[in-house]
Amino acid sequence: MRELKTLFWRNGNLYLLDQRLLPHRERYFRCRSYRDVAWAIKEMVVRGAPAIGVAAAYGMVLACKSSRWSGRSFEAKLRKAAETIKSTRPTAVNLFWAVDRMLKVAEKAISGGEDVYRRLLEEANGILQADIETNRRIGEFGKGLIPDRSTVMTYCNAGGLATAGYGTALGVIRAAYDGGKNISVLVPETRPKLQGARLTAYELKKLGIPYRIITDNMAAMLMSQGYVSCVVVGADRILAKTGHVINKIGTLGLAIAASYYGIPFYVAAPLSSIDFKSSPQEVKIEERDASEVTTIAGRSIAPRGSHAVNLAFDITPPGLVSAVITEHGVYEPVGLMALERYIRGELG
């Protein structure tokens, strides 16, 4: 089976592999405007912090296409598009990172009299290519942490589908597997949206890496029985100042259980997921609609009128994280400020 691209640009449109329909249907969703992109991010047609960042970058290209060049009002329109795209999901930091980067490029191009549309498209293409390259480097740095003849637990989907390609946490697993290690993967289903059962299983199947799906609540028992060699997850945002990791709801419970059983717990994420400014109190944890909890695949699983909580992310303290794997190497969670030097020079 061939690997499908998470997203691509063609003839002035952005195409997103519609992740709501996987694993049963492989269909692309076409975005013709930045509003289409914003909608697709909100509805999770595309999800995963790095993939959202790349999609958002192309969203800014589409905003440029649909705005007529007219000096100040053009810039205002771009800024409005940026706000719309940034307002879709509050937690992952890649979204803000990508949109702000595109805005800066646009401003520079405008003041320099360049072809803004072309500059933005080049930049978005660059972000996409860099993301794949970044993931490969994360895989190279992380693969040594995965023991041979081991069972690795991942969580949610931090694979090629969560990025422009290859994956972060799944990239590490993949690099270890491709390096000849005998690995099997435990895949918690990841309620409510089932990214584990639907997306990670889909990717592992395509890659030919053995896997077994579990319900999320089974993880601690499997750890207690010695079935888990290590855990590797992605991140939606990592706070460099304190070392806290914000990731899909359920990550914290896995990290606590792993720590209780002395199992290494790794987080794999690119620099674009690292927030060098915020403290844990400043991070907005997205709350999604209760119906995602009270229904599954369109069917109600609870009594009519039941209330539900639907927090999309949780916050794992640094003491529960063995290491953070980035494209610049493996770091302790409390040592991430050292990476700030890489972003200073980023836009030259």
Place this chain on the structure above:
Amino acid sequence: MRELKTLFWRNGNLYLLDQRLLPHRERYFRCRSYRDVAWAIKEMVVRGAPAIGVAAAYGMVLACKSSRWSGRSFEAKLRKAAETIKSTRPTAVNLFWAVDRMLKVAEKAISGGEDVYRRLLEEANGILQADIETNRRIGEFGKGLIPDRSTVMTYCNAGGLATAGYGTALGVIRAAYDGGKNISVLVPETRPKLQGARLTAYELKKLGIPYRIITDNMAAMLMSQGYVSCVVVGADRILAKTGHVINKIGTLGLAIAASYYGIPFYVAAPLSSIDFKSSPQEVKIEERDASEVTTIAGRSIAPRGSHAVNLAFDITPPGLVSAVITEHGVYEPVGLMALERYIRGELG
């Protein structure tokens, strides 16, 4: 809304509220033979350790009805029925407790020349009545542990539906609520069979106690944010010799997280759930069909051909359990052997 009976006996048949259909349909499943009862236990028409025990007791009554009285071969038939019923689910101890108790009563009645059917029916009725009374006493002993103005997390369904009525863990919550305490309940959905979202929510709604459903993986985050005052769960088996608690898969993860955040973790269970003989290694943890994980409400949620693990229970060590609430009082998990005196005299 009126409360429905979990099970009742009428005109020589056992009626079980079909828990596979809740919360959307309230329909009774009629058992005309012990084989019907065995099937219903295996398929989880009836579930919950105490309710399974009561259903199994009536199963023995049905076995007697369908066997013709003929001395030794009659006893052999009863023993065969007992084996069939006991082979349905390996983990909860109430099943074995109830069937063995019924067998003893039958043997005594046979040797004493009594009407065996009548004696068994009396005994089953007695077990049912005693179970409700037991739950009320558990509620009375436990309610003092629940703070006023608190949010209590329970797990799976340890309510009236898991027993002959009233409930164990939910009985404690109910007794505290009826005693005037301002309580709201957090209900983890409990994958794969969703007993929390389907059954506990159904009961709480009928009782008018405020509740919110969460996905299982949300529990640790809510604990970390200070939203959980205490956790009260039931048990399928408690090992008195070591203090280990065997309960629905996911209990262990909750207990580890509760311990990490210093949140009290209580187990409510009757004497009939306590195993005074086994060590943790001797307990068989039921593995159910993988399709329970890879499908939800009949719909596939994973790629075709995906493997899944489906352990139905986990084992929580005594160090994570604050107290065990029984009908004889509140005990430390390592102090349960003291309860053995109550079972010695049980059959006189």
